[in-house]
Amino acid sequence: MKLFMSYLNIHLKIRLQYKMSFLLTLISQFLVMFLEIFTIYSLFDKFSLLDMYDINELLLGFSTIWLAFSLCEMFGRGFDHFSKLIVNGNFDMLLIRPRSVFIQIIGSDIGYEKISRVTASLLLFIYSSVKVLNTISLSKILLLIFMVVGGIAIIMGVFIIGASFCFVTIQGLEIINIITNGTRQLGQYPMGIYKKVVRKIFTFIIPLTLINYYPLDYLVGRTNNILYTFLPLLTLLFLIPAFILFKIGMCKYKSSGS
Amino acid sequence: MIGYISYFKTRLLTGLQYKEAAIAGLMTQFFWGFLNIMVYQSFYAHTKANIDINLTELVTYVWLNQAFFALIYLRVRDSEIMDSIKNGTVAYELCRPYDLYWWWYIKFISKKYASVLLRFLPVILLALILPKPYNLSLPISLLSFILFLISLILGSFVLISITMIVQSISFYTYQENGISSIIHTIAELLSGFVLPLPLLPNIIRNISEYLPFRLIGDLPFRIYSGNIGTNYAIKSITLQIIWIIILLIIGRLIMKKTLKKVCIQGG
Numbered sequence: 001m002k003l004f005m006s007y008l009n010i011h012l013k014i015r016l017q018y019k020m021s022f023l024l025t026l027i028s029q030f031l032v033m034f035l036e037i038f039t040i041y042s043l044f045d046k047f048s049l050l051d052m053y054d055i056n057e058l059l060l061g062f063s064t065i066w067l068a069f070s071l072c073e074m075f076g077r078g079f080d081h082f083s084k085l086i087v088n089g090n091f092d093m094l095l096i097r098p099r100s101v102f103i104q105i106i107g108s109d110i111g112y113e114k115i116s117r118v119t120a121s122l123l124l125f126i127y128s129s130v131k132v133l134n135t136i137s138l139s140k141i142l143l144l145i146f147m148v149v150g151g152i153a154i155i156m157g158v159f160i161i162g163a164s165f166c167f168v169t170i171q172g173l174e175i176i177n178i179i180t181n182g183t184r185q186l187g188q189y190p191m192g193i194y195k196k197v198v199r200k201i202f203t204f205i206i207p208l209t210l211i212n213y214y215p216l217d218y219l220v221g222r223t224n225n226i227l228y229t230f231l232p233l234l235t236l237l238f239l240i241p242a243f244i245l246f247k248i249g250m251c252k253y254k255s256s257g258s
Numbered sequence: 259m260i261g262y263i264s265y266f267k268t269r270l271l272t273g274l275q276y277k278e279a280a281i282a283g284l285m286t287q288f289f290w291g292f293l294n295i296m297v298y299q300s301f302y303a304h305t306k307a308n309i310d311i312n313l314t315e316l317v318t319y320v321w322l323n324q325a326f327f328a329l330i331y332l333r334v335r336d337s338e339i340m341d342s343i344k345n346g347t348v349a350y351e352l353c354r355p356y357d358l359y360w361w362w363y364i365k366f367i368s369k370k371y372a373s374v375l376l377r378f379l380p381v382i383l384l385a386l387i388l389p390k391p392y393n394l395s396l397p398i399s400l401l402s403f404i405l406f407l408i409s410l411i412l413g414s415f416v417l418i419s420i421t422m423i424v425q426s427i428s429f430y431t432y433q434e435n436g437i438s439s440i441i442h443t444i445a446e447l448l449s450g451f452v453l454p455l456p457l458l459p460n461i462i463r464n465i466s467e468y469l470p471f472r473l474i475g476d477l478p479f480r481i482y483s484g485n486i487g488t489n490y491a492i493k494s495i496t497l498q499i500i501w502i503i504i505l506l507i508i509g510r511l512i513m514k515k516t517l518k519k520v521c522i523q524g525g
Contacts, residue, residue, distance in 0.1 A: 028443060031444070048306075
């Protein structure tokens with residue numbers, strides 16, 4: 001933990017060396033996210049579907065996935081850009097240090113520029129969940145927290161799987177980007193608009209529906225099944241194959257640097 | 259003039275070497291195409307509202323967008339020119355007996371064309387043979403196809419002229435990402451890159467009428483699918499030419515100002 005804190009500290013100092021650039025990056029990062037929510041809103045408005053999907057539920061689903069995604073982009077940047085570590089041979093250095101490899105990968109870079117997205121989506125998340133909840137109960141609050149935890153588990157899992165492929169391919173693969181960004185892109189719309197097949201994929205392969213589709217039913221009171229509260233935690237299972245793949249990859253690793 | 263043309267040829271041939279990158283890019287293009295169509299399809303399936311563009315036109319729009327991605331994508335991925343300012347090699351470029359504005363203009367445009375030449379055919383061919391709701395339809399008439407080609411090429415000039423302005427601003431401020439990224443984000447919205455213009459709220463559509471961004475991709479793609487009529491298309495093509503001239507003048511002015519300020523770094 002102490003090690004993690006000092007990593008946080010170092011990377012903040014690096015970013016603050018270029019204050020103006022950092023500030024402008026913060027703004028542009030936020031703008032991109034704002035544009036996404038704006039797009040979705042205008043689509044729903046244009047197609048006059050806003051009576052079918054409550055705007056607050058829409059915002060809640062959107063902010064859940066973005067909160068999880070931007071947190072992962074911030075703290076999981078080492079995995080997201082893992083090919084860099086492999087290509088320049090710095091991964092060797094991590095292996096010989098007497099600390100956990102995972103914490104060192106996470107500490108290799110902290111994406112502070114994502115903090116504007118984290119803040120914005122957190123505010124949106126709180127706002128929309130207050131709006132959506134008609135009665136407040138412990139189980140609902142727990143569910144909201146689990147939704148974010150579940151979201152982080154999914155996205156982090158995707159990041160780690162992507163990183164494991166880098167052991168074999170060395171270069172970063174375009175397809176990994178497609179999967180990570182595609183997950184976010186599809187996850188930000190309410191799952192209800194998709195066909196059954198697509199929804200099945202997002203339940204059993206990449207379990208997105210567990211964090212922003214089924215939980216919503218419980219939050220607004222369409223169902224009273226208490227088991228729904230713990231549904232998002234099932235996504236933690238997604239991390240198991242991710243870790244296994246990463247371990248396998250690490251065994252296959254051959255250094256590429258000098 | 260001959261110098262500029264042969265520079266264009268060399269750069270184009272260099273660009274055509276990056277075949278692996280193109281294959282990786284193709285996959286992304288296909289995937290995003292499918293993804294967008296899937297989302298739009300679900301919207302059309304649920305709505306009874308009257309939309310200014312129908313699903314067939316929209317699907318065509320999406321595929322053309324993917325096929326000619328490089329010609330409409332505003333962001334500049336490589337930092338070759340910025341680097342030349344930072345490490346001082348811009349001094350060599352200034353020594354050449356050519357106008358630096360046009361030199362860089364050609365550098366950008368040849369890169370764009372190389373990228374498109376490598377990618378557009380597979381996307382178009384595959385999109386044409388896809389099953390019904392997912393397929394790219396043929397242009398509605400020969401005339402609209404010709405107009406599409408003209409406006410697409412003119413659109414690429416609009417794009418590069420804008421790129422030159424944004425790049426010049428970033429030389430001026432020495433900021434690669436900040437300002438240009440903000441400009442690009444706004445421009446992407448107004449150009450119909452994020453969401454086709456007919457699907458955007460009317461306020462944004464009205465604003466975009468007065469700006470050049472929609473002339474890059476939105477105009478040619480809608481001419482192709484017949485969403486824009488011939489008369490309006492010809493009017494808009496004239497507008498494209500006017501905008502290109504305006505943007506060239508602005509770009510050259512900013513560039514002149516920037517080059518006065520530039521100090522050669524490094525030896």
